[in-house]
Amino acid sequence: MIKILSVAFFFIILSESCLTLKSDWWEDASLYQIYPRSWKDSDGNGIGDLKGITEKLDYLREIGMTATWLSPIFESPMADNGYDISNFTNIDPIFGTLEDFDALLKKAKNLGLKVLVDFVPNHSSDECEWFKKSINREDGYDDFYVWADGKDDPQNPGKKLPPSNWISIFGGSMWEWNEKRQQFYLHQFYKEQPDFNFRNPKVHTAMLEVLKFWLDRGVDGFRIDAVPHMYEKILEDGTFPDEPLSGETDDSNCQDFLKHIYTQEQYETVELLYEWREFLDEYKRVHGGDTRVLLAEAYVSVETIDQYYGNGTHFGAHLPFNFNFDAMLKLPHLNARIFEETVSLWMDSIWKKHKMGNWVVGNHDLLRVGDRVGEERKDLINILVAALPGVTITYYGEEIGMTSIFYDCEDCLTGEERNFGRSPFQWNDDISAGFSSSPNTWLPVAENYKKVNVKVQRGVARSSLNIFKASQKLKHTAAFKAFKDKGGFSYGALNENVFQIIRGSNEEYRILANFGNKLETIGALLSSHKDGRNYFEYILVTCYSPHNIGDRVRLESVFLVPFETVILKKILKK
Numbered sequence: 001m002i003k004i005l006s007v008a009f010f011f012i013i014l015s016e017s018c019l020t021l022k023s024d025w026w027e028d029a030s031l032y033q034i035y036p037r038s039w040k041d042s043d044g045n046g047i048g049d050l051k052g053i054t055e056k057l058d059y060l061r062e063i064g065m066t067a068t069w070l071s072p073i074f075e076s077p078m079a080d081n082g083y084d085i086s087n088f089t090n091i092d093p094i095f096g097t098l099e100d101f102d103a104l105l106k107k108a109k110n111l112g113l114k115v116l117v118d119f120v121p122n123h124s125s126d127e128c129e130w131f132k133k134s135i136n137r138e139d140g141y142d143d144f145y146v147w148a149d150g151k152d153d154p155q156n157p158g159k160k161l162p163p164s165n166w167i168s169i170f171g172g173s174m175w176e177w178n179e180k181r182q183q184f185y186l187h188q189f190y191k192e193q194p195d196f197n198f199r200n201p202k203v204h205t206a207m208l209e210v211l212k213f214w215l216d217r218g219v220d221g222f223r224i225d226a227v228p229h230m231y232e233k234i235l236e237d238g239t240f241p242d243e244p245l246s247g248e249t250d251d252s253n254c255q256d257f258l259k260h261i262y263t264q265e266q267y268e269t270v271e272l273l274y275e276w277r278e279f280l281d282e283y284k285r286v287h288g289g290d291t292r293v294l295l296a297e298a299y300v301s302v303e304t305i306d307q308y309y310g311n312g313t314h315f316g317a318h319l320p321f322n323f324n325f326d327a328m329l330k331l332p333h334l335n336a337r338i339f340e341e342t343v344s345l346w347m348d349s350i351w352k353k354h355k356m357g358n359w360v361v362g363n364h365d366l367l368r369v370g371d372r373v374g375e376e377r378k379d380l381i382n383i384l385v386a387a388l389p390g391v392t393i394t395y396y397g398e399e400i401g402m403t404s405i406f407y408d409c410e411d412c413l414t415g416e417e418r419n420f421g422r423s424p425f426q427w428n429d430d431i432s433a434g435f436s437s438s439p440n441t442w443l444p445v446a447e448n449y450k451k452v453n454v455k456v457q458r459g460v461a462r463s464s465l466n467i468f469k470a471s472q473k474l475k476h477t478a479a480f481k482a483f484k485d486k487g488g489f490s491y492g493a494l495n496e497n498v499f500q501i502i503r504g505s506n507e508e509y510r511i512l513a514n515f516g517n518k519l520e521t522i523g524a525l526l527s528s529h530k531d532g533r534n535y536f537e538y539i540l541v542t543c544y545s546p547h548n549i550g551d552r553v554r555l556e557s558v559f560l561v562p563f564e565t566v567i568l569k570k571i572l573k574k
């Protein structure tokens, strides 16, 4: 009897340890950002929509994605392309209806895809009913936004000056005068985006209701917009302190003119994230289902990321975005050593402590990766990112190497340069690249669409698309899965140009990337002679490669031509 019990006990222990090793869905997800205006237009008006997304969802499975995040689809006057929401619980007619959204979710569920939506809690549109009520000081809405009297203008008696020197992200004062209410309101972004007042508990309740509304419809989580901007410093006497000069620019209209010690990363933000996380966790406890996940948009240091993730007692965002690659990809002299430093910045702090990783290479606020690192290195980046542990975050179009559209911005509305990386997705070589049946799309289609599109690239063995698919497929094999406390992952620059990642514990994969435009021989760079004598097989090659899949080679004899990236698999002796 004792023997039987101890055997049973052994199996319980064993199955528990297996359970703890199993990752939750988001920990090694392949996340794809869809910019709904630009992905697929179903009704021929030149603007992408929900029906279009639903129609094309299978494509995400084809390229190995497991989840998608949709940029804002909510009712909006579109002063900031949907980041100015006028009704947080309805779909903008440009994109469709709530029923269209339900249909999208249904199809995604059938395909096994998670769907996350954008949550924009820092501000609303100035056309939002809440803001109109706040202007009129309606009961319950008086303090819904950040209002202030301003300072007396000594030069113009009776006139008011903004309450502080704060500068908005898009330039100019962060304060806008409202004639009707005879007060200034705060806007961290455009003046059409008034900031909510999170010191008012009613705003907390309103935001939790927004989360609940979309959770009840079945979303798998949220990308939280503009996290570090949620609170501003207010002194006990109700005034707002000026920010000091940064010394970085002489342009007093530009946000970089000041050091943002009072308008970003205030301590209350962390508590707000913990509040939302608790709400999501509780929702799961009550309603069951898979984990609902929070992504946090925050261009902050790893120390702040650490807090946004959690403090041991409380948890915040599952995935505060790792934007370190964004800064790195802007560097004109990017090389293997800088890549190593950037990976280490995350691995040595966040991964070490929390075993969580994510790698953002692009989004709608940035130029396309190829325009930042050079066309010849875009596949290299996609391959390396898929080989790192954690979550890959792919902005639509990066998988086929789309480029930014640099159209003349002379007549643009302010900030429209940000549209350069938002052009319509290139599905095929038909009219408007198959994005729309209309030749008039909301932004021009990139001129290279005849060559750079899904249809053409499906048929070219070493196209960006096929390389992307192959590396994503490997990412989801046992050898490439999150390694947690076990071995099976190492990385480093072998010299200025060559970066190496090693994955797998039973099997061994080497990912070798040449960042430079010189021929590199691996034999000369290996630390161990014994290692070099092992045989490897090419299992992934890029368009620059003179090698073929299936070629076999001794590690010490491997060479890389300029910008070549390959994945080799060790041939195990029988």
Ligand code: NOJ
Residues within 6 Å of the ligand: 080, 083, 084, 120, 189, 225, 226, 297, 364, 365
């Ligand atoms: C960040 C978004 O990515 C950006 O597009 C937007 O303008 C601001 N937040 C304001 O919502």
